[in-house]
Amino acid sequence: MFAQERLDTILNILNKEGKVVVKDLSSKFKVTEDCIRKDLKNLENQNLIKRTYGGAVPIRESAHNEKIENRININVESKKIIAQKAFNLINENETIFLDISTTNILLADMLAKSNKKITVITNMIDIVKTFSINNNIKVVCTGGTFSNELDGFTGSMTIENILKYRVNKAFIGSCGVNIFDKSITTFDVEDGNTKKSIINIGNHVYLVMENKKFYFDGVYNFANLFNINTIITENTPDESILEVLKETNTKIL
Known part of the structure; x- marks a missing residue:
């Protein structure tokens, strides 16, 4: 699997499950945990996710309360x-x-x-x-x-x-x-x-x-x-x- 395919799959998992865990992704993609951390950092730099301890969650926005x-x-x-x-x-x-x-x-x-x-x-x-x-x-x-x-x-x-x-x-x-x-x-x-x-x-x-x-x-x-x-x-x-x-x-x- 190419790196971009892996990133797309990570985003799909996030959108469906609401979070990802580095250890689980490492096992799923058969790559090192450091590789997954780099993937998550890449996605965070694109403002697509928010990294957490041991994984990541999707970015959600608070709606503005307006009249x-x-x-x-x-x-x-x-x-x-x-x-x-x-x-x-x-x-x-x-x-x-x-x-x-x-x-x-x-x-x-x-x-x-x-x-x-x-x-x-x-x-x-x-x-x-x-x-x-x-x-x-x-x-x-x-x-x-x-x-x-x-x-x-x-x-x-x-x-x-x-x-x-x-x-x-x-x-x-x-x-x-x-x-x-x-x-x-x-x-x-x-x-x-x-x-x-x-x-x-x-x-x-x-x-x-x-x-x-x-x-x-x-x-x-x-x-x-x-x-x-x-x-x-x-x-x-x-x-x-x-x-x-x-x-x-x-x-x-």
């Missing part, structure tokens, strides 16, 4: 692709939930401009406003404690109202997904607990997120991949990610 108004114009083209995929899944006379998410704002706009007759439940103010131009869509706002940062309602009163409903499809936003521990994260505890309640009322739960969020982490774990039926992204993620999603029986669109 909705600052996030709405970021990665718009990717979000439009995701929103269009979600739009195509929504059928006549269904009841859906649109969670606090900049991608869901775009989805709401597509629905508002369509002829689909559906019921939308949401805890996001911008989504409620978007449907003011469409008489075919019945809109239910959860109410509760309003958050300026999130542009929506979260907390115990909101959760109590959400749990009174059952929806055909729920579309959830997230700050990041960690495929190693299967966690789905956000920044705000109240937002996370509210998202958890939305997951509980959905017959089918969709996570709407850009591909890059597989490599980002928020600070509050509100769910795991076993709670999600389908992840909608702008394009197909790496094979190592797809393998993990197979383990959790999570579809990808």
Whole structure:
């Protein structure tokens, strides 16, 4: 095996398992431990991994906690692709939930401009406003404690109202997904607990997120991949990610 092939294989193992051990890699590739250490140093110099005592882990980034108004114009083209995929899944006379998410704002706009007759439940103010131009869509706002940062309602009163409903499809936003521990994260505890309640009322739960969020982490774990039926992204993620999603029986669109 050539050196570059070995480096590629090490990265694949890292992406799948979340860590590598020098001793194990030495045995796998039938090379010395010093050779593996040089490989890991090479990958670290390329900013692809972080070396640890006896091995290495992949580099993950912490997502930045920004207001909705600052996030709405970021990665718009990717979000439009995701929103269009979600739009195509929504059928006549269904009841859906649109969670606090900049991608869901775009989805709401597509629905508002369509002829689909559906019921939308949401805890996001911008989504409620978007449907003011469409008489075919019945809109239910959860109410509760309003958050300026999130542009929506979260907390115990909101959760109590959400749990009174059952929806055909729920579309959830997230700050990041960690495929190693299967966690789905956000920044705000109240937002996370509210998202958890939305997951509980959905017959089918969709996570709407850009591909890059597989490599980002928020600070509050509100769910795991076993709670999600389908992840909608702008394009197909790496094979190592797809393998993990197979383990959790999570579809990808």
